[in-house]
Amino acid sequence: MRAPGYVATRQEIAGDELPREVTVRLARGLEIGGVVKDEAGKPIAGAKVQVNSLARDEVGQVVMQDLDVATTDAQGKWTSGSTPANPTGLNFKLTHAEFTPAEYDQATPDNPTGTVVTLADLQAGKAVMVMQPGITVEGTIAND
Numbered sequence: 387m388r389a390p391g392y393v394a395t396r397q398e399i400a401g402d403e404l405p406r407e408v409t410v411r412l413a414r415g416l417e418i419g420g421v422v423k424d425e426a427g428k429p430i431a432g433a434k435v436q437v438n439s440l441a442r443d444e445v446g447q448v449v450m451q452d453l454d455v456a457t458t459d460a461q462g463k464w465t466s467g468s469t470p471a472n473p474t475g476l477n478f479k480l481t482h483a484e485f486t487p488a489e490y491d492q493a494t495p496d497n498p499t500g501t502v503v504t505l506a507d508l509q510a511g512k513a514v515m516v517m518q519p520g521i522t523v524e525g526t527i528a529n530d
Contacts, residue, residue: 392412413471417466425518425519454469490503
């Protein structure tokens with residue numbers, strides 16, 4: 387179950403009969419955000435930022451959990467309020483029709499550099515993520 391501004395949760399109901407009503411309390415999410423830019427530093431409007439987190443499933447396996455999808459505004463800014471209070475293992479997948487997909491991870495002590503963003507920058511709404519331009523392909527499709 388999910389709602390904007392809250393951390394998604396999964397509720398399993400056992401038994402042969404489903405109850406008429408189920409009450410589930412969702413935890414308030416942590417507000418994070420950033421800005422998506424091109425390689426020249428210009429903001430990219432309309433980019434999709436998929437926010438994911440590593441989680442353990444019911445048998446203890448590590449799985450990727452979708453938390454939210456945000457869209458950047460005209461200034462390239464995005465926000466999400468659906469992140470757990472003490473996030474670890476966050477992952478961000480960026481897509482836009484005019485750019486190649488990009489992926490960023492939350493910086494950790496064993497992964498402090500590369501395509502990473504810090505939790506401090508995410509909480510301040512200042513995590514910068516860069517996308518590379520795509521290529522334009524033109525041509526004619528023939529039906530032979």
